[in-house]
Amino acid sequence: MDDYHDENFVFSRSDGYPFITKKIFKRMERLLLRTSITKRPTHHILSHTHISMLDKAEVDLKTIMERVGHDDAKTNLKICTHVTKNMKKNATERIMKQFSDVLQI
Known part of the structure; x- marks a missing residue:
């Protein structure tokens, strides 16, 4: 177009x-x-939700920052990303899957 x-x-x-x-x-x-x-909906809620969804979809930090117009990684890491129970569970599962042969006793 x-x-x-x-x-x-x-x-x-x-x-x-x-x-x-x-x-x-x-x-x-x-x-x-x-x-x-x-x-009540605000642009901050929409922005935080969008960033959280991108994070959950495993989009890299640089792409997230470019997409939402942040220059400082601290903004995304400290303020905008929300760690959910599911994300914590997925991290544990990924570690177990990736290093299962090493972690077996």
């Missing part, structure tokens, strides 16, 4: 231009009324 505006917006229309943020949040608020979620 020759007239596609590629600025890496997270939420963009088919032409690449961003949606109006207010419209996204209004839609989210209407959707949340149908759930038991009581926390």
